[in-house]
Amino acid sequence: MSDNKIKIEVPVMAELAAQGHKPEWLFWVGSAGAFDDRYKKVTREFVKLLTYLGVDYAVLGIEETDSGDVARRAGNEMLFQMQALQNIEILNGYEVKKIVTCCPHDFNTLKNEYPELGGHYEVWHHSQFLAIRQKAGDFKDITDAFASKKIVFHDPCYLGRGNGEYEAPRSVLDAIPSEKVEMKRNKSFGLCCGAGGGQMFKEAEKGDKEVFIERTEEAIATGADIIATACPFCMVMMTDGIKYKNQEERMKNYDIAELLSLSLGL
Amino acid sequence: MCYKSVISVSNARSELIFVFLISVLLQPYKGIKNRIMTAQILFALSLLITLAVFAFTMRRIFFNFRFTRKKKLTNYPARIRETVKVAIAQQKIFRHPVMGLVHALVFWGFIVILFGSLEMVVDGLFGTVRSFAVLGWFYDLLMLTGDVFAAIIAVAILIFLFRRIFLHVKRFYGREMKPVSKADANLALSFILLLMLSLLGMNTFYLLEMHNAGQDFEGVFPVSQSLADLFAGMSDKQIIFWHHFNWWFHILLIFVFANVLPYSKHFHVFMSVPNVFVSRIEPLGKVDNMENITKEVKLMLDPAAPMDVAADETVEKFGVSDTTDINWVNYMNALSCTECGRCTAVCPANITGKLLSPRKIVMDVRARMKEKGAGLMKQGAAFEDGKSLLGDYITEEELWACTMCNACAQECPININQPSLILDMRRYLVLEQSKAPSGLNTAFTNIENNGAPWQYSPEDRLNWAEELYMNKA
Numbered sequence: 001m002s003d004n005k006i007k008i009e010v011p012v013m014a015e016l017a018a019q020g021h022k023p024e025w026l027f028w029v030g031s032a033g034a035f036d037d038r039y040k041k042v043t044r045e046f047v048k049l050l051t052y053l054g055v056d057y058a059v060l061g062i063e064e065t066d067s068g069d070v071a072r073r074a075g076n077e078m079l080f081q082m083q084a085l086q087n088i089e090i091l092n093g094y095e096v097k098k099i100v101t102c103c104p105h106d107f108n109t110l111k112n113e114y115p116e117l118g119g120h121y122e123v124w125h126h127s128q129f130l131a132i133r134q135k136a137g138d139f140k141d142i143t144d145a146f147a148s149k150k151i152v153f154h155d156p157c158y159l160g161r162g163n164g165e166y167e168a169p170r171s172v173l174d175a176i177p178s179e180k181v182e183m184k185r186n187k188s189f190g191l192c193c194g195a196g197g198g199q200m201f202k203e204a205e206k207g208d209k210e211v212f213i214e215r216t217e218e219a220i221a222t223g224a225d226i227i228a229t230a231c232p233f234c235m236v237m238m239t240d241g242i243k244y245k246n247q248e249e250r251m252k253n254y255d256i257a258e259l260l261s262l263s264l265g266l
Numbered sequence: 267m268c269y270k271s272v273i274s275v276s277n278a279r280s281e282l283i284f285v286f287l288i289s290v291l292l293q294p295y296k297g298i299k300n301r302i303m304t305a306q307i308l309f310a311l312s313l314l315i316t317l318a319v320f321a322f323t324m325r326r327i328f329f330n331f332r333f334t335r336k337k338k339l340t341n342y343p344a345r346i347r348e349t350v351k352v353a354i355a356q357q358k359i360f361r362h363p364v365m366g367l368v369h370a371l372v373f374w375g376f377i378v379i380l381f382g383s384l385e386m387v388v389d390g391l392f393g394t395v396r397s398f399a400v401l402g403w404f405y406d407l408l409m410l411t412g413d414v415f416a417a418i419i420a421v422a423i424l425i426f427l428f429r430r431i432f433l434h435v436k437r438f439y440g441r442e443m444k445p446v447s448k449a450d451a452n453l454a455l456s457f458i459l460l461l462m463l464s465l466l467g468m469n470t471f472y473l474l475e476m477h478n479a480g481q482d483f484e485g486v487f488p489v490s491q492s493l494a495d496l497f498a499g500m501s502d503k504q505i506i507f508w509h510h511f512n513w514w515f516h517i518l519l520i521f522v523f524a525n526v527l528p529y530s531k532h533f534h535v536f537m538s539v540p541n542v543f544v545s546r547i548e549p550l551g552k553v554d555n556m557e558n559i560t561k562e563v564k565l566m567l568d569p570a571a572p573m574d575v576a577a578d579e580t581v582e583k584f585g586v587s588d589t590t591d592i593n594w595v596n597y598m599n600a601l602s603c604t605e606c607g608r609c610t611a612v613c614p615a616n617i618t619g620k621l622l623s624p625r626k627i628v629m630d631v632r633a634r635m636k637e638k639g640a641g642l643m644k645q646g647a648a649f650e651d652g653k654s655l656l657g658d659y660i661t662e663e664e665l666w667a668c669t670m671c672n673a674c675a676q677e678c679p680i681n682i683n684q685p686s687l688i689l690d691m692r693r694y695l696v697l698e699q700s701k702a703p704s705g706l707n708t709a710f711t712n713i714e715n716n717g718a719p720w721q722y723s724p725e726d727r728l729n730w731a732e733e734l735y736m737n738k739a
Contacts, residue, residue: 004738010731031718033730040730048736061728065717073670074706075585075692077556079713081563112552117560157671162551188676189361192614197670201719202705205667208619215614266736 008051011058013094025057026091028101028110031066032232038239039102039232045261046102046126052266053133057100063090069105072113074198081117084109088119102126102257104159104231105196111163125159126257127169127230134175142263146178151259152224154183154215154238155190156231169230172256176263181222191215195233216241220251227253309390309517316521323528330589330597330639333647337593344547352681353542359679362608368422372458375415376535379465382412386517399484409485413469417489420462427455437607442626447531447605454532457523464516470494471509478502534604538680541602544595545681550672553689558582585694588654589635590647592687599682600632609674609684615667622667624674624684630659631687656691665691666703
């Protein structure tokens with residue numbers, strides 16, 4: 001690597017604990033963030049942002065296990081609770097107080113569903129985390145990398161309708177010089193990407209078309225160059241949709257963290 | 267017709283009730299301030315019949331609650347706020363601003379007019395005329411708003427009827443919308459239209475009657491006042507007849523309407539406000555925890571846990587396969603649904619042609635509970651008719667098409683929560699029947715073995731962090 005690059009050593013909770021350090025934030029990577037090839041890139045860009053901001057954080061690493069969101073919504077409550085209780089035991093063991101995650105499903109599960117099983121944390125979605133930093137003026141040296149681009153934001157159900165957060169991802173995008181457009185169905189009217197409730201892992205039922213195609217068509221109709229997403233499932237679906245509609249040349253799909261990181265030249 | 271003939275008619279059992287009423291209407295007028303006894307008796311009788319039939323219906327409907335599962339209501343202050351916001355202020359119906367406003371006007375109008383109906387009951391029982399006039403300026407205000415709202419509602423209903431009959435609004439159609447659902451809607455709208463017309467008629471002829479008798483009238487009626495000019499040429503006798511006719515027509519129609527409503531989707535009129543009060547107030551993303559599973563999982567994870575927890579437990583069914591497994595709020599939801607279809611119109615599965623319709627799920631719950639209700643009433647919880655909600659009404663295909671996106675729940679103007687029902691039926695399929703689509707079974711196995719829905723080794727969970735470089739800021 002050239003001299004102007006810095007190697008990031010991602011801090012792991014167990015190692016910090018061994019040194020007697022309790023970081024302020026736990027970055028919850030999530031299964032998609034850890035294993036999905038496309039979303040691993042988002043995880044890496046978000047870690048760059050954390051480093052850029054000088055955040056005191058750590059990840060659980062191999063101690064993290066699936067949050068159980070998919071299992072629960074697919075009806076497997078037993079498996080969900082097994083996962084949740086394992087995670088809670090680890091998180092409580094490290095006396096974790098604040099959690100940030102790039103996945104709105106894990107955000108929802110950890111924030112709303114872990115408390116009933118004994119896990120009480122202050123949980124932030126990365127859009128909220130970045131929006132606060134943006135408002136505080138922490139992204140001053142942002143570039144014009146996307147100035148000529150038109151960006152449309154697709155609301156993740158579990159961030160938007162699920163938890164009422166529509167503004168944070170938009171204010172992150174506002175920090176990036178570019179043109180913003182909205183789809184006809186946006187915010188609380190937003191159409192699902194089609195992957196929630198376990199759909200990601202099964203064949204779609206018989207119908208006229210697949211949900212992700214319907215949504216991608218709506219995004220394409222805005223004339224945007226970029227579909228901004230803030231959820232690993234939405235990302236898979238929108239990327240597939242762009243491919244299906246043969247728009248790969250014209251249209252790209254990025255997570256809001258990637259757009260910010262790229263704008264900052266990290 | 268003289269007084270005696272009325273009595274003789276009332277003695278003849280075979281005569282229909284409306285013959286009495288016409289007779290009363292046609293009696294010589296006996297002074298404005300006091301109605302005659304016969305009318306009071308007739309009124310009390312019709313009120314009694316109304317209440318008796320209503321009580322009979324309510325018993326049949328509400329009896330079913332005892333076969334539903336418990337669910338604790340908490341956070342009453344938040345519930346009151348939610349009721350004010352969603353029910354009284356009609357917040358969610360305004361998500362469709364134009365038709366939302368029309369509905370809100372009808373709702374607010376109903377509330378104001380309700381006071382007038384109460385006054386009519388008092389007047390009917392005690393032979394008084396406009397007894398609430400003692401409220402003074404407040405009465406004037408009630409009558410003023412009621413009179414204006416009656417006209418607004420009449421217009422709103424004409425808009426609704428026109429839309430239903432002549433415009434093809436997509437969400438009024440669908441697999442679950444049978445001809446009876448449409449007839450139901452048009453019948454209720456016609457009822458309301460007649461109620462409003464008779465209310466305006468009553469006010470109009472009241473004004474004329476008072477005017478002709480040279481007396482002051484109680485209340486303020488801007489709409490009826492202008493209507494009165496149209497009928498000023500009528501004889502005293504005609505005016506008195508039409509005043510009484512409208513009065514009786516209006517109140518008796520309310521009595522009939524109140525007893526028709528519980529048998530139709532318009533039970534909504536009674537149930538929607540209480541439904542909002544008991545509705546889910548947690549974030550839409552949150553799923554209700556299954557306590558009985560928590561006990562089992564804790565035992566599995568910690569074998570040292572006291573065994574009596576397990577011994578304590580009665581064998582309980584996981585999830586929902588029939589309406590006797592739902593909780594009472596689910597049943598409230600089903601009773602309150604007026605089948606507007608806003609949920610189905612925003613459902614991603616339905617939009618893309620899948621079988622799932624959230625409205626159908628709610629309608630199925632009500633229909634199944636009604637079907638099972640008679641048997642439950644006779645034989646209690648043990649009653650079985652060999653049918654069930656899941657299977658005979660709702661198919662697995664519908665349930666698995668849901669993305670749990672909560673668009674339906676977000677849209678429902680009265681906070682019905684369709685996803686929780688869908689999930690509870692999925693829970694039954696998975697936990698009791700081990701019946702999940704194969705893709706999901708694979709994901710379950712992976713999560714169980716590798717801690718992720720994909721087949722990766724848990725040891726590789728931090729591989730993403732390798733060789734990570736960034737530019738110097």
